[in-house]
Amino acid sequence: MVSLTPRAERLLKALIEQYIAEGQPVGSRTLVKQAGLEFSPATVRNIMSDLEELGLIRSPHTSAGRVPTERGYRFFVNTLLAVKLPKTLDMASIEDRFLADQDPQQLIESVSGLLSQVTKLAGIVRVPRRADVGFLQLDFLALSPTRVLVILVTQDGQVLNRVIHPKRSYSVSELQQAANVFNGAYAGLSLDEVRRSLMEALRRDSEDMQQILRSAVEMAHQVFAGEAMSEAPLFVSGESNLLAFPELSNTEKLRRLFEAFTAKQDLLHLLDQSMVSQGVQIFIGAESGYEALESCSVVTAPYEVDGQIVGTVGVVGPTRMSYDRVISVVDVTARLLSGALSHGLPG
Numbered sequence: 001m002v003s004l005t006p007r008a009e010r011l012l013k014a015l016i017e018q019y020i021a022e023g024q025p026v027g028s029r030t031l032v033k034q035a036g037l038e039f040s041p042a043t044v045r046n047i048m049s050d051l052e053e054l055g056l057i058r059s060p061h062t063s064a065g066r067v068p069t070e071r072g073y074r075f076f077v078n079t080l081l082a083v084k085l086p087k088t089l090d091m092a093s094i095e096d097r098f099l100a101d102q103d104p105q106q107l108i109e110s111v112s113g114l115l116s117q118v119t120k121l122a123g124i125v126r127v128p129r130r131a132d133v134g135f136l137q138l139d140f141l142a143l144s145p146t147r148v149l150v151i152l153v154t155q156d157g158q159v160l161n162r163v164i165h166p167k168r169s170y171s172v173s174e175l176q177q178a179a180n181v182f183n184g185a186y187a188g189l190s191l192d193e194v195r196r197s198l199m200e201a202l203r204r205d206s207e208d209m210q211q212i213l214r215s216a217v218e219m220a221h222q223v224f225a226g227e228a229m230s231e232a233p234l235f236v237s238g239e240s241n242l243l244a245f246p247e248l249s250n251t252e253k254l255r256r257l258f259e260a261f262t263a264k265q266d267l268l269h270l271l272d273q274s275m276v277s278q279g280v281q282i283f284i285g286a287e288s289g290y291e292a293l294e295s296c297s298v299v300t301a302p303y304e305v306d307g308q309i310v311g312t313v314g315v316v317g318p319t320r321m322s323y324d325r326v327i328s329v330v331d332v333t334a335r336l337l338s339g340a341l342s343h344g345l346p347g
Helices: 006-022 028-034 041-053 070-080 088-099 104-119 172-186 191-204 211-224 239-244 251-263 265-274 323-343
Strands: 122-126 135-144 147-154 159-164 234-237 281-284 296-305 308-318
Touching: 006 028, 006 041, 006 070, 028 041, 070 281, 070 323, 088 104, 088 323, 104 122, 104 234, 104 308, 104 323, 122 239, 122 265, 135 172, 135 191, 135 211, 147 211, 159 211, 172 211, 191 211, 234 265, 239 251, 239 308, 251 265, 265 281, 265 296, 265 308, 296 323, 308 323
Parallel strands: none
Antiparallel strands: 122 234, 122 308, 135 147, 147 159, 281 296, 296 308
């Protein structure tokens, strides 16, 4: 990272803030008039020339003004930006969503819409892979001699139901005992660990396995084998908000960007990267590593359940975004979601 004089830092900060607000190349006269700098136009021009040589700003072919480069935005975010709490109106919108009476899965899925609504950009939420979710308990309910309803409850509050057809009929007491034995053996493991254990138990099918556990394993396997344990859904809201930014209006850019929203794999990979560390992560332009996002910035933050990171929330917008506002909104949303999932919804 380059080192700038205090004067150069002030000018760069003023230029970037002006460009974010107006979306037009910023000239030296504009900086002197509107940014409150006490520098002469000649001094401003000299500093801007130095900043351009450092690769922090550039001059578009059609204008004498300057615009920030990705490197300039990165210096701004790392060194010059003061992140504040969300505005009162933004905070009220965010808190209202978490006061609503929703089950955990609905709450997670609704957050992409909340982020889009508050920031006027595209909101994204990476839902926990079901395979990583902890198993809490299983219940068997006889529907008929040939059909049993299996109720699977996960540690994050999800309830999954499936009707299975066991090899023989079971009494109510047998089903209750099978559930008790199964829960005692597998509670606390992730769903993926339970699935692997069931496959291994069926493969061994040792004589010393209790008959009641064998029955429970056989019935439970029908559920775990059928669930999409590797799924990692991504919810995206507000993609159309990005059409309002001229810098994203190029047809080819839009096509690649919306294909990325549809295919989701690139975004999922990016969100997975942000799950390895605490706090807000910011990918500016080409830093994401994906061509479709080269004109965008992605701001993400992980959310937790009982101290374990399980997913990510974020915002996608042009590199010309209000970073101070977006960062604070994403950070607060992730923290409130973590609290709601770990301790229950307030209200």
